[in-house]
Amino acid sequence: MLEVMRVIREVVQPAAKVVRAGDVIFRAAAPFTTVYLINAGAFKLVSRSLDGREQIVSLKFRGDWLGFSGIASGRHPCDAIAMDTGNISIIPYDKLTEACARHPEMMAVIHEAMSAEITHERQSLMSVCTLASLARVAEFLCSWARSMNQRGLRADELTLRMTRADLGNYLGMTLETVSRCLSKLNREGLIRFGERGRRQISIPDLSRLEQFVIGGSMMHGQAAVQ
């Protein structure tokens, strides 16, 4: 990942920007011209349906990209909003395509990023479709921890930068259910709340939490495929 960021920096020499919680990186329906590489911070992507339903469709962190979903239609299909102070590199898409044409390793980087994004969104779907709420919340925490780990950040002490409502929206359940599930995980000793409020969650034993997801996954019985 650091490798990717180095390549980008060398090849396109992008401008960078500091953002604060609540800042809008782009809005749904806005013309697509630019993609962003996250150097620091946490971001949410929010889609809206025609009839007003809102859905947080993805959470993004250091090393992730913002904006690829706008290529297809020439407009961004969702809002991108900072959940925390952060820093992003600003990369005009035409510059990026030029760079891709000239530098094969650059094209590889971009393709890998988009490919990973496709796979990631599918994993969200899998989680929502196959796990009961408690296991779903548990898996969310596991994947957040793994994600932090992968990026070289603290993984045993998560600071969720979102309300229970946001969390519930992302996970496909109500905020009350999120709250109950977190309380239950706490009672079971699988997580612990930090001193700085109940958005700070520590995971004493990640493998135990992962095991719990597996154990709790046999419900919600959709017949196996084929």
Added chain:
Amino acid sequence: MLEVMRVIREVVQPAAKVVRAGDVIFRAAAPFTTVYLINAGAFKLVSRSLDGREQIVSLKFRGDWLGFSGIASGRHPCDAIAMDTGNISIIPYDKLTEACARHPEMMAVIHEAMSAEITHERQSLMSVCTLASLARVAEFLCSWARSMNQRGLRADELTLRMTRADLGNYLGMTLETVSRCLSKLNREGLIRFGERGRRQISIPDLSRLEQFVIGGSMMHGQAAVQ
């Protein structure tokens, strides 16, 4: 879309292959070397979690691509299985990247395809997270119809090439719930079952069905984001 297929045919001159229902295009964990462009037919992508949960994460049709999700890790993250007789173009990925480097419009095509795939998977998530089962089934039928329309195929007479179990898996509900929902939509006159069995579904009035989705979407009350 036809434009895309013409560009591909001209630039990479791919081999094509006929497939039959049940044929496996690639398996999860198999090395990624090749992508496929669908000329005809219907395909499902099936992910499996470590603990054995199975999830149909996407359905693909004429004009869609198969395999991009394997770029990131060098291995396919899911199975791709034909649900019907069909025809696919076989395109070695290294040939494709070469072509992209030489032909800017080719790179544009590929980026648009991946971008569209990202957006599409997010819409699935939105549907599963924000709609009750009845509206979810209704929206699935709407989106199938729109999809067929877009591809120049009959949109008022759908032939689902999947079992209720597959459908339920894809939509995040049990096969019994799918069955009940379809029966209800039929009773309400929003759909009609064809003569050739209950996998054939006709939509007398698509806009009415779309309206129904909107009406049925106010449940499942996750608090709005921000």
Added chain:
DNA sequence: CGATAGCTTGAGAATATTCAATTTTAGTGG
């Protein structure tokens, strides 16, 4: 025409939502 896989329907059980009350946390201005 019989066997099998797929589909439908019902009844009871489990899970998640809704509504409401309370507590906690965070933010503001004196």
Added chain:
DNA sequence: CCACTAAAATTGAATATTCTCAAGCTATCG
């Protein structure tokens, strides 16, 4: 720094939705 306010989070009880289990039905394919 502290009271005060508003927002966020927790928890309980009642309700609604969906799942599970079970039985019967309907296609389809040798």
